[in-house]
Amino acid sequence: MAYTVILDAGHGGEDFGATYNGRKEKDDVLRLVKRVGEILEENCVNVEYTRTTDIYNTPFEKAQIGNNSGADFFVSIHRNAYFTPNTTKGVETLVFNDEGIKARMARNINRRLADVGFVNRGVVNRPNLVVLKRTKMPAILIEAGFIDSDEDNALFDENFEEIANAIAQGIIETIGGGCNNNNNNGNTSKLYRVQVGAFRERKNADDLLMDLRREGFPAFIILENGIYKVQAGAFAVLDNAVKMEERLRNTGYDTFITT
Ligand SMILES: [Zn+2]
Structure with a gap:
């Protein structure tokens, strides 16, 4: 939401x-x-x-x-x-x-x-x-x-x-932005998501989620095929996802969207 x-x-x-x-x-x-x-x-x-x-x-x-x-x-x-x-x-x-x-x-x-x-x-x-x-x-x-x-x-x-x-x-x-909610007028264009972890145990996913949020990342969990996937951001533009990935790798101090 x-x-x-x-x-x-x-x-x-x-x-x-x-x-x-x-x-x-x-x-x-x-x-x-x-x-x-x-x-x-x-x-x-x-x-x-x-x-x-x-x-x-x-x-x-x-x-x-x-x-x-x-x-x-x-x-x-x-x-x-x-x-x-x-x-x-x-x-x-x-x-x-x-x-x-x-x-x-x-x-x-x-x-x-x-x-x-x-x-x-x-x-x-x-x-x-x-x-x-x-x-x-x-x-x-x-x-x-x-x-x-x-x-x-x-x-x-x-x-x-x-x-x-x-x-x-x-x-x-x-x-977090709201653009990952399939609200683009039924247009099912591909979204690039940055995944940080995947777990069978919900608790492990929650722990990672809390760490990411504490560091300011817009992280969330999705459940797919019994696996809890921890992701940060969902982007229509690949370049933006790449930049988010860089931020995660560097523990987070670069900008990731420019106009
Ligand atoms: Zn004032």
Whole structure:
């Protein structure tokens, strides 16, 4: 079953978020959220949005929209700012606490954004942030660079597509894409799957599955002819499967889809 992610573009309407030289956080993040959503949908992840236009909701309302949507994950996107412009830069991702799948998702996204060129400021605990505290599902808040850093803004503008892709692929890497569910309009095109193990004992397959998931791989088990097969990813494009295999072999720090 495909997962649903609700994307939250920070601020909106009368709440501009951070501003710098006429640039508004609410505009940067809305544009980014929409592109991340498109990439997720291309990968068969269902997407909802707290806003797709320039409107204001309180953080409580945003959390409530998320809870009402029934989504499995809540991903808020913001841009950061510091007291003095051009003194701080980089990306960080905020979580209620540094545990579970949300923490893995945060790290996967940070790592990919660092590959684009941002300084990686890491995963930060923010237990009092409303959209992280009041949401019922795993939630993260990405600070996609500092809006008061000329360097980060140049990265943001020149690598916009790569940044959207880094966030989307960081999500997919953590939760898995939904494209392995035979949902391509009855088209039974071949899918390339990456198998990691095959066992007669369910427990052995479960152990391997847990190891893979702990390391952030979108692993799953299928039962075929009495054999439990542990696989990571199912890809329409062979090249993508090859790349996933490389990641597994290298214990996982290369990108595997590019546009
Ligand atoms: Zn913000």
